[in-house]
Amino acid sequence: MPVPELPPPQSSLPEAVTRFGATVLGAVAARAHDTDAVGGPTGGRPLPGPPAGLPFGPPATAVPPTAVPVTDAPGQGVGLERLLRGPHGLGTAGLRLAPREERPVTPAPREGRPIPGLYHHPVPEPDEARVDEVSRRIKAWALDEVSLYPEEWEEQFDGFSVGRYMVGCHPDAPTVDHLMLATRLMVAENAVDDCYCEDHGGSPIGLGERLLLAHTALDPLYTVREYQPEWADSLHADAPRRAYRSAMDYFVRAAGPSQADRLRHDMARLHLGYLAEASWAQQDQVPEVWEYLAMRQFNNFRPCPTITDTVGGYELPADLHARADMQKVIALASNATTIVNDLYSYTKELDAPGRHLNLPVVIAEREGLSDQDAYLKSVEVHNELMHDFETEAAALATACPVPAVQRFLRGVAAWVDGNHHWHQSNTYRYSLPDFW
Amino acid sequence: MPVPELPPPQSSLPEAVTRFGATVLGAVAARAHDTDAVGGPTGGRPLPGPPAGLPFGPPATAVPPTAVPVTDAPGQGVGLERLLRGPHGLGTAGLRLAPREERPVTPAPREGRPIPGLYHHPVPEPDEARVDEVSRRIKAWALDEVSLYPEEWEEQFDGFSVGRYMVGCHPDAPTVDHLMLATRLMVAENAVDDCYCEDHGGSPIGLGERLLLAHTALDPLYTVREYQPEWADSLHADAPRRAYRSAMDYFVRAAGPSQADRLRHDMARLHLGYLAEASWAQQDQVPEVWEYLAMRQFNNFRPCPTITDTVGGYELPADLHARADMQKVIALASNATTIVNDLYSYTKELDAPGRHLNLPVVIAEREGLSDQDAYLKSVEVHNELMHDFETEAAALATACPVPAVQRFLRGVAAWVDGNHHWHQSNTYRYSLPDFW
Numbered sequence: 053m054p055v056p057e058l059p060p061p062q063s064s065l066p067e068a069v070t071r072f073g074a075t076v077l078g079a080v081a082a083r084a085h086d087t088d089a090v091g092g093p094t095g096g097r098p099l100p101g102p103p104a105g106l107p108f109g110p111p112a113t114a115v116p117p118t119a120v121p122v123t124d125a126p127g128q129g130v131g132l133e134r135l136l137r138g139p140h141g142l143g144t145a146g147l148r149l150a151p152r153e154e155r156p157v158t159p160a161p162r163e164g165r166p167i168p169g170l171y172h173h174p175v176p177e178p179d180e181a182r183v184d185e186v187s188r189r190i191k192a193w194a195l196d197e198v199s200l201y202p203e204e205w206e207e208q209f210d211g212f213s214v215g216r217y218m219v220g221c222h223p224d225a226p227t228v229d230h231l232m233l234a235t236r237l238m239v240a241e242n243a244v245d246d247c248y249c250e251d252h253g254g255s256p257i258g259l260g261e262r263l264l265l266a267h268t269a270l271d272p273l274y275t276v277r278e279y280q281p282e283w284a285d286s287l288h289a290d291a292p293r294r295a296y297r298s299a300m301d302y303f304v305r306a307a308g309p310s311q312a313d314r315l316r317h318d319m320a321r322l323h324l325g326y327l328a329e330a331s332w333a334q335q336d337q338v339p340e341v342w343e344y345l346a347m348r349q350f351n352n353f354r355p356c357p358t359i360t361d362t363v364g365g366y367e368l369p370a371d372l373h374a375r376a377d378m379q380k381v382i383a384l385a386s387n388a389t390t391i392v393n394d395l396y397s398y399t400k401e402l403d404a405p406g407r408h409l410n411l412p413v414v415i416a417e418r419e420g421l422s423d424q425d426a427y428l429k430s431v432e433v434h435n436e437l438m439h440d441f442e443t444e445a446a447a448l449a450t451a452c453p454v455p456a457v458q459r460f461l462r463g464v465a466a467w468v469d470g471n472h473h474w475h476q477s478n479t480y481r482y483s484l485p486d487f488w
Numbered sequence: 489m490p491v492p493e494l495p496p497p498q499s500s501l502p503e504a505v506t507r508f509g510a511t512v513l514g515a516v517a518a519r520a521h522d523t524d525a526v527g528g529p530t531g532g533r534p535l536p537g538p539p540a541g542l543p544f545g546p547p548a549t550a551v552p553p554t555a556v557p558v559t560d561a562p563g564q565g566v567g568l569e570r571l572l573r574g575p576h577g578l579g580t581a582g583l584r585l586a587p588r589e590e591r592p593v594t595p596a597p598r599e600g601r602p603i604p605g606l607y608h609h610p611v612p613e614p615d616e617a618r619v620d621e622v623s624r625r626i627k628a629w630a631l632d633e634v635s636l637y638p639e640e641w642e643e644q645f646d647g648f649s650v651g652r653y654m655v656g657c658h659p660d661a662p663t664v665d666h667l668m669l670a671t672r673l674m675v676a677e678n679a680v681d682d683c684y685c686e687d688h689g690g691s692p693i694g695l696g697e698r699l700l701l702a703h704t705a706l707d708p709l710y711t712v713r714e715y716q717p718e719w720a721d722s723l724h725a726d727a728p729r730r731a732y733r734s735a736m737d738y739f740v741r742a743a744g745p746s747q748a749d750r751l752r753h754d755m756a757r758l759h760l761g762y763l764a765e766a767s768w769a770q771q772d773q774v775p776e777v778w779e780y781l782a783m784r785q786f787n788n789f790r791p792c793p794t795i796t797d798t799v800g801g802y803e804l805p806a807d808l809h810a811r812a813d814m815q816k817v818i819a820l821a822s823n824a825t826t827i828v829n830d831l832y833s834y835t836k837e838l839d840a841p842g843r844h845l846n847l848p849v850v851i852a853e854r855e856g857l858s859d860q861d862a863y864l865k866s867v868e869v870h871n872e873l874m875h876d877f878e879t880e881a882a883a884l885a886t887a888c889p890v891p892a893v894q895r896f897l898r899g900v901a902a903w904v905d906g907n908h909h910w911h912q913s914n915t916y917r918y919s920l921p922d923f924w
Contacts, residue, residue, distance in 0.1 A: 260696070260767030261775070261783075264760050268782050271757070274819040275785070276872040279778040286778070309810035317749070320756035321707070324700050327763050331696030339697070342715040342722070346704050347697075349711070370806035374745035383710040436712045 164477045167395055168488045169428070171435040172472045178220035185228050186215035190235045198294040200243060211480070214238055221356070221470030224463060226365045233303050234363045237315075238356065240295035241322070247292050249326045256330035263323045269296035271316045307362040310370035318355040325351025329409065336407075344414040345387070345433075353393070353471065354386035360463030361456070368460040377448045378457075384441035385464050389471045391434040396475040396482045398427065424487045441468070600913045603831055604924045605864070607871040608908045614656035621664050622651035626671045634730040636679060647916070650674055657792070657906030660899060662801045669739050670799045673751075674792065676731035677758070683728050685762050692766035699759040705732035707752045743798040746806035754791040761787025768845065780850040781823070781869075789829070789907065790822035796899030797892070804896040813884045814893075820877035821900050825907045827870040832911040832918045834863065860923045877904070 166172060191209055194200035201209060218235040225231045248254045248262045265286060273283045287297040304312045328347040332339055339347065361368045372378060394410035401408035411433060416426035445461045475482060602608060627645055630636040637645060654671040661667045684690045684698045701722060709719045723733040740748045764783040768775055775783065797804045808814060830846035837844035847869060852862035881897045911918060 258767050258771060260760075260763035260765075261779070262767075264764035264783055264786060265779065267760060267786075273778075273782045273785055274816050274876075275778070275781045275823065276869050276876075278869075279781055282776065282778040283782060308807070309812060310807050313753070313806075313810040313815075317753040317756065320753065320760055324696075324703060324756055324759055324763075327696035327760075328700035329696075331694050331698075335694060340718065342709075342711070342718040343697070343701065345711045345715055346709045346719060347700060349709055350700060350703075370749075370810065371744070371746050374749040374806065376745060379745075379749075380710050387711065433712050433714075440710075440712075 164479045164482070165484070166472075166476050167431060167484060169431050169435075170392075170395065170472075171438045172392075172476075173469045175220065175466075175469045175473045178216050178223075178470075182219045182228060182231065183213075183216045186219055186231050186235055187213065188215075189228065189232055190215055190239060193232075193236060193298070194239060194295075198240075198291065198298050200239070200291050200295055214242075217470070217474045220473055221467045222360065222363045222463075223466055223470070224364045224459075230306070230363050230365055233299075233306055234356065234359060236295070236299035236302060237359070240292070240299040241319075241355065243295045244292040245326065247290070249330060256334040259330045260327055263326060266293050266296055267320065267323055269293050270300045270319050303359070303362065307359075308367050310373075311359070311362045311367060314370070314373060315355060315359060318358055321350045322352065322355055325349075332409065338407075338409065338414060338417045341411075341414055341418050344409060344411065348390050348394075348411070349383060349387055351390075352386050353389045354382065356471075357385060357389070357464045357467035358382060360467055361460050364459065364463055366456060366459065368456050372452065372454065372457055373460075375448075375452070377444065377451065381441060381444045381448055381461065382464065384437055384444060385468050388434055388437040388441055389468050391430065391437060392472050392475055395427070395430060395434060396478070396484075399483050399485050400481055423485070427485060427487055438468075600915045600918070601920070602908075602912045603867060603920060605867050605871075606828075606831065606908075607874045608828075608912075609905045611656065611902075611905045611909045614652050614659075614906075618655045618664060618667065619649075619652045622655055622667050622671055623649065625664070625668055626651055626675060629668075629672060629734070630675060630731075634676075634727065634734050636675070636727050636731055653906070653910045656910055657903045658796065658799045658899075659902055659906070660800045660895075666742070666799050666801055669735075669742055670792065670795060672731070672735035672738060673795070676728070676735040677755075677791065679731045680728040681762065683726070685766060692770040695766045696763055699762060702729050702732055703756065703759055705729050706736045706755050739795070739798065743795075744803050746809075747795070747798050747803060750806070750809060751791060751795060754794055757786045758788065758791055761785075765845065772843075774843075774845065774850055774853045777847075777850055777854050780845060780847065784826050784830075784847070785819060785823055787826075788822050789825045790818065792907075793821060793825070793900045793903035794818060796903055797896050800895065800899055802892060802895065804892050808888065808890065808893055809896075811884075811888070813880065813887065817877060817880045817884055817897065818900065820873055820880060821904050824870055824873040824877055825904050827866065827873060828908050828911055831863070831866060831870065832914070832920075835919050835921050836917055859921070863921060863923055874904075 166174075187210060191206060194209060195203060195206065214235055215231075218231055218238060219225075222231055222234055225234075244263075244266055246254065248259060248266065268283065269287050273280070275283065287293050300312075300315075303315065307315070325347055329351050332347075358373075391411055394412070398410060398412055401410055401413075407413070411430040412423065412427040415421055415429055416423055419426070419429075421429065442465075445465065449458055449461055602610075623646060627642060630645060631639060631642065650671055651667075654667055654674060655661075658667055658670055661670075680699075680702055682690065684695060684702065704719065705723050709716070711719065723729050736748075736751075739751065743751070761783055765787050768783075794809075827847055830848065834846060834848055837846055837849075843849070847866040848859065848863040851857055851865055852859055855862070855865075857865065878901075881901065885894055885897055
């Protein structure tokens with residue numbers, strides 16, 4: 053089997069899961085504590101405990117998490133007038149879970165600055181109590197449940213701060229249990245990407261096989277009795293599959309069947325994207341800009357924002373999710389978040405061995421632009437995607453005044469903003485080029 | 489762009505779309521004509537006309553199609569007692585659209601014999617009037633709408649008899665328009681498989697890029713205004729993409745959003761399966777049997793039976809489709825149909841250049857069995873999948889007595905049977921090994 057061993061996670065998890073600057077203070081004036089107990093849902097779908105037989109149990113002590121005060125109670129919907137007003141005239145401020153004008157943010161000292169000219173919405177620092185608890189639990193899961201890395205790398209795993217990332221992206225999660233659904237999946241997705249696709253053990257050769265077999269940890273095989281046990285055993289054969297299997301097991305127990313089906317579909321898209329990118333790498337080929345953008349709509353954060361309803365403890369009905377206008381909104385938002393990754397990881401990828409495709413690199417190569425001009429053009433591509441997302445989301449909110457749709461759109465917008473904040477703040481890995 | 493040109497279709501379309509034996513008479517005593525007009529739906533969801541601006545219009549003359557008399561009117565459901573009775577004790581005879589005991593079949597002289605010991609259900613010959621009309625229309629679509637092949641190959645395209653295939657698999661389609669939805673997709677899927685993946689122009693190299701770009705004909709790109717036109721133009725750049733784009737355009741206009749989303753998901757699975765198979769081909773590697781079976785659950789007929797509701801003019805609700813027990817039934821049925829393809833195409837693939845993976849070949853190689861023993865073991869694998877499908881379908885029918893579920897299960901069973909019949913009858917391409 054050409055499946056590589058798990059590399060050291062401190063160097064392997066890609067840009068999206070990495071260490072958050074140590075000087076973050078995170079004091080946000082307007083946040084208030086709510087009263088839900090960790091592990092005891094006070095809103096949304098009740099979550100089951102961990103799977104029987106796994107060593108990781110609920111936390112011994114309840115930590116009172118804080119929650120961003122959402123002016124509209126989750127699931128209650130908002131009036132369209134509220135939803136569509138906003139200081140920027142795009143009509144989308146109300147789609148945010150924490151509208152800026154109603155939740156003044158006390159700027160916290162932090163590392164990193166936003167990319168000049170990048171259209172984005174600043175958000176408060178993630179709740180520290182939640183970050184601490186999610187970070188503690190995700191480490192225990194990685195060590196005790198899926199053996200993602202050797203114990204001596206525990207401290208380094210803490211440094212990735214995937215807990216901070218996911219708390220920031222899901223401000224309306226009713227409990228830490230809900231946040232853990234997203235956090236396990238994010239860790240698992242990054243483990244698969246890195247161990248199978250990227251430099252740390254990955255390769256384009258045999259990638260189709262590896263990704264398909266890993267995909268069966270999400271979308272199970274149904275075959276004859278003689279061969280089923282070998283497949284079941286294979287899901288424990290390496291860290292990526294162990295992580296996928298366990299993360300999906302938790303997710304399926306918390307989600308409705310259509311929500312699980314949606315995630316499987318988005319993960320199939322992600323794997324197709326990996327394989328397209330790998331085919332260019334194997335041929336040392338730089339695609340056309342539009343081809344790169346098409347690939348990047350698949351090799352994309354999409355599986356993360358689209359679980360916002362499950363993480364929020366409610367369900368966007370399948371027929372509303374499948375609407376063409378909703379699919380367009382999801383694609384635009386996910387594409388914007390993904391180009392954010394290209395832009396913040398630009399200098400890091402330039403320093404890495406080999407040629408790593410990202411939007412500025414592809415534009416420079418294909419359109420004969422300087423590195424600076426190509427980068428600045430990529431910022432404009434991002435901004436247009438963001439504006440289009442907000443315009444289309446506002447139109448959908450008007451066309452479909454259903455509470456679950458309104459909340460889902462706010463959840464996607466919150467994910468977009470939290471994702472930007474995490475990238476911007478992460479000076480441990482990211483630094484901006486000297487283009488301004 | 490490493491996308492190959494379309495090869496001659498007469499040698500390129502794989503086993504699933506090929507010429508039907510010329511001596512088929514197809515007289516079936518118990519069939520009766522219904523009164524719907526071609527192009528004028530008398531049941532199910534009304535279908536739109538062809539897309540504006542395309543040269544292919546509705547047929548000039550209405551041909552009265554015949555329909556298999558379905559004892560239970562479409563969409564009306566059946567009593568569970570009826571549904572679960574059956575001569576074989578598996579409780580699934582009632583899942584068939586045309587229960588054998590109520591629709592005696594006058595055996596028609598035909599070429600081909602079933603594989604000895606293969607568990608299957610004989611079905612009547614497809615209705616000849618419908619076959620003729622679908623065949624006429626699919627040829628016009630291939631020539632006039634998507635330029636699938638040069639005009640001089642028209643006669644050879646007729647010989648593939650994909651119309652016969654699809655009419656046989658969808659006996660409850662209310663009109664020929666509905667049948668065309670399935671027929672266009674089947675032709676398009678085979679064009680992509682053959683031109684991108686298989687020997688006739690295909691290659692594992694660059695396949696990830698080609699399949700992803702083709703997938704955007706099904707699952708559209710949403711990007712910035714500068715690059716969107718180049719993507720839109722790319723959908724006309726080769727026959728596979730032209731076929732995908734057009735077939736999906738018709739489908740989306742006839743289907744509900746969740747039905748379209750389901751098809752996109754199944755097609756993403758299919759493309760992942762192609763890429764896993766390609767990774768083995770590139771490494772000249774024979775997988776383990778369970779690995780092959782996992783790949784074959786993705787490189788699979790699944791996108792065909794799962795549109796049975798759209799082709800039937802009704803909709804299985806998304807939440808019922810997503811149920812774990814329904815997903816299991818669909819996977820088992822689709823896996824059985826796919827192993828049927830492996831078994832009937834065995835001698836053909838042995839004669840082809842290079843090593844073509846199929847279940848008997850993989851079992852022989854991996855388990856050290858003779859060709860004969862490996863083939864006979866593959867028949868048993870198929871039979872267990874079929875029995876499991878029927879058992880699980882009967883359990884689901886009992887657990888979920890909803891008319892759309894009952895009809896969908898009957899539709900999937902009809903597809904399984906029609907698929908077997910088409911393979912068995914197709915002595916133009918298939919011959920059985922001398923193992924009995």
